[in-house]
Amino acid sequence: MAVDRSVPPATYVVTERITRTIRITELRVRPLGEPMAYRPGQYVLAGAPGDPELRAYSVANIPRPDGELTLLVTRVPGGRVSTWLHESAWPGQELAVVGPYGQFVADAEPTRSDRPALYLAAGAGLAPVLALVEEAVSAGAAAPMTVLFSARAPDEVFCEGTLAYWERRYPSFRFFPTFTQTAVPDELHGRIPVVLAELFDDLSATVVYIAGPWPFADACAAAVRALGAGERRVHIERYQHDGVHPDAGAVLDLRDAARSAPAGDLLVSGSPGSPAVS
């Protein structure tokens, strides 16, 4: 993807690097200049300094005074930027970062604090969900919050320490992994669209946030709508998984609708038609 060069990237430095799973590496990066002003749930474009090819990565933390951003990067076989990040972005390495972008953000107050929230994620789709939940718990949101994370097996679950802490610290917060290829005693088994109906019978009053690969996001969106989730309360962040998605046209239409809609309407971001990413 070529990048809109009217906004020059800033230089960030990798301060910490954590192997989260066999495919996902966490990078913490800090700006040499001013902290970026962003809203939890948004993404940045990042890549090698001087490389015109940057990619979208959701920020997994709420804004910090030192501007540190946490990125969770899945290694895509043969992928230009994710491979570079996995192979070269060690502590001390400089990165080009520009942003923020995206509309995958929390509903405006007071909606956010008084409605139950359901977050559905797969893979690095957990990144913006972590930021949104951190924002909600930091703000003292008391309404029920549930994160449902889809993984093939337990070794694909990550950041479970933070999630376990939130569960114990905030009675309104619950985290459920569901395993699609491994049956684990006392854990959910199956894809989110299937297990959702075991956990919820009515989502009409719930704000839903969905983040992950295109097919996952689309299947989850259909499932929550079948359980009554209102169009205006479903937020979706689709991670591109190939050059042109067959539904790109339909998604662009939804994006156009979302742009003119008031806060809380159906919001779709991360499509190939994003103004920041061509």
Ligand SMILES: Cc1cc2nc3c(=O)[nH]c(=O)nc-3n(C[C@H](O)[C@H](O)[C@H](O)COP(=O)(O)OP(=O)(O)OC[C@H]3O[C@@H](n4cnc5c(N)ncnc54)[C@H](O)[C@@H]3O)c2cc1C
């Ligand atoms: C809004 C948004 C937020 C995103 N946030 C994150 C994030 O937080 N973490 C993260 O890891 N990724 C995220 N992505 C995906 C990321 O932007 C890149 O698409 C991904 O890292 C691959 O880039 P690449 O340069 O390595 O691969 P490319 O060189 O672009 O692609 C190489 C090959 O891999 C295929 N491919 C590209 N992306 C994927 C993929 N995700 N899965 C499988 N095959 C793929 C391509 O079709 C191509 O054949 C996000 C995408 C969007 C649109």
